[in-house]
Amino acid sequence: DVNRVESEMQLIVDGKRLDGRAFDELRPIKIKVGVLKRADGSCYLEMGRNKVVAAVYGPREVHPRHLQDPVQAVVRYRYNMAPFSVEERKRPGPDRRSVEISKVSREAIEAVVMKELFPRSGIDVFVEVLQADAGSRTACLNAASVALVDAGVPMRGMISSVAVAKVDDVLVLDPMKEEDNYGQADIPFAFFIRNDKIESIALLQMDGRVSTDEFKQALEMAKKGAMEIYKMQKEAIKAKYVVEQEEEVDES
Ligand code: CDP
Structure with a gap:
């Protein structure tokens, strides 16, 4: 966060985070697939107080x-x-x-989209942040990844994204605004997940400072968090498509 300030604000009180979460706990996540009629694929996603909408158009000219x-x-x-x-x-x-966020996010998405299948065409991903509360780039990537699936864009896997922060000398998963603003470091990650396994890192940024050991711990923490997000992304996609299929069966 560019607005990070050095301060005396205590972020860990009695071994707990300000919102009561455990150090390795995600904020609540809500995912809804196919919320926009005109887009080929779309997704509304909440990650804590972040609210974002992703719209995918294409492949098209x-x-x-x-x-x-x-x-x-x-x-x-x-x-x-x-x-x-x-x-x-x-x-x-x-x-x-x-x-900057658009560039690094596009590069993460490009790792999973099977671009070679669509020469001369374009795949457009638009993500609008309606409400931001730290980690908005990670929320947007999670929404974009689901919207791409909704659009039927062939992909090698999914992108699941979460940040880790260092606050009051401890590492915490999925920092919210106060932890991002007044913390010691912020490290957004995005992972390429294929066949239910983390295959590689598709995005990694950092500001602030951590030791190399802390970085290794942060990576492990982020991987676990990303796998939880991945499961929710899959559930949300199933919730749309499995129900739709059942409805089709009912009608026939
Ligand atoms: O949102 P993300 O953590 O990916 O990006 P950031 O640059 O680390 O920004 C952290 C937070 O600062 C955002 O989520 C917003 O809540 C806030 N922010 C803001 O209040 N005004 C801006 N112009 C940009 C960010």
């Missing part, structure tokens, strides 16, 4: 045409914060932060 790639699909990813998503009104439009 790329405009302007000079952006086409003759051998594979072009993936575009736009992370955007609504002006009302944060405490102090966010000026609409791209800024350095959102351009």
Whole structure:
């Protein structure tokens, strides 16, 4: 968080986090698949107080045409914060932060999308942050990954994303705003998960400072958290498609 400040704010009180969570506990997650009619795939996701919507369009023709790639699909990813998503009104439009987040998130998504199947076409991923509370880039990636599945885009696996922070000299999973703002380090991760196993790291960023041992612990903590998120992503997808299939059977 660029707004990180050194402060005396105590973030761990009596061995507990401010919101009562255990150190390795995620915030509550809610996932709804297929919330937008016009998009080919979509997802609404809450991760704690983050609320985001992802919309996927494509594979479709790329405009302007000079952006086409003759051998594979072009993936575009736009992370955007609504002006009302944060405490102090966010000026609409791209800024350095959102351009950076869009770039690293696109690279994470490109690790799973089978671009080679769609030469000359484009796959557009739009993610809107309606309410932000730290870790919005991770919430957006989780939503984008589900929306891609909803769009029927062939993928090698899923992206599941979560951050780890260091606060009051301990590592905590999925930091919320206070922990991100007043903590000692923030490390967002995204993992490429294939066949129910973590295959590789698709995104890794860090600000602040941790020891190499702490980093190894943070990685383990993030992997466990990401696997929990992955299960919820799968459940949400099943909840849409299994129910729809059953309804089809009922009608016939
Ligand atoms: O959201 P994420 O942790 O991925 O990104 P960040 O740059 O570490 O921002 C952390 C948090 O700061 C965001 O989730 C917002 O709650 C807040 N923020 C803000 O209040 N105003 C901004 N212009 C940008 C971020």
